[in-house]
Amino acid sequence: MDKRVKKRRRRNTKKRKINRVFFFSVIFIVFLSLIFNKNKDRNYSEPVDYRDEYINMAKPIAIKVAKKYDLFPSVVLAQSALESSWGTSGLSSDYNNYFGIKSNSSSNSKDLMTSEFVKGKEIKINQPFREYTSINESFEHYGLLIGTAPRYEAVRDAKDYKQAAYAIKKCGYATDPKYAEKIIIIIESHDLDELD
Incomplete structure (x- = not known):
């Protein structure tokens, strides 16, 4: 070749x-x-579950406040989730009020429309709500309120998260007749009782 x-x-x-x-x-x-x-x-x-994001963000704050005031962390976290619509409400995102705490003075407050139950009927009314500088301040004020006010003694005496949730409702924190059940559902559906 x-x-x-x-x-x-x-x-x-x-x-x-x-x-x-x-x-x-x-x-x-x-x-x-x-x-x-x-x-x-x-x-x-x-899809990002905003509920899980809220729990992860607020959990350390709830645990800290609950420990300081001898409250159930599960209840603190669940109640903040309920009141703030998992941190998405205007009250929480714009005014750092994560517990729907109303104001007795005109300073540091914002008038907002809210739902209240009167004689079993839901009505919409304008109410003054506290404005906070941060989520930490909101949780701290809630802890101080529930942890020291004589009105909420039954909450502090509760033996478990269910008793605490029913005591919060009975002590007049909210007018919603299903308030305690809503807190308990949040706790149980997200295993928040593991924090207690």
Whole structure:
């Protein structure tokens, strides 16, 4: 065989090998790209549960306040979730009021529309609510209120989160007839009793 022919064949064989390597490299890169983009899209398309985000954000504050005032952390956290609509209400996001605490003075308060139950009927009325500088201040004021006011002695004497939730309602914290049950449902559906 002629040397030139052999040389040409070797060049062609070499080119084919290079083409195969290039082809498989491209296929491999495309494959990795598809997998990466699929996983990337999955992460962005999964809904973020704002309830879990709220619990993770507020849990350390609730535990600290509950410990300071000898309250049930589960109740503190669940009540703040209920009152603030999991941190999404205007009262909590705009005024840092996570417990729906009303104000007795015109300073540091905002008049807002709220629902109250009067003789079993829900009505909408304008009420003055406390404004706080931070979520920490809101939780601290709640702890001070429930942890020291004579009116809430039954809450402090409760033996478990259920008794505490019913005591909060009975002591007049809220007018909603289902208030205690709503707190308990939040606690039990998110295993918050594990904090107590």
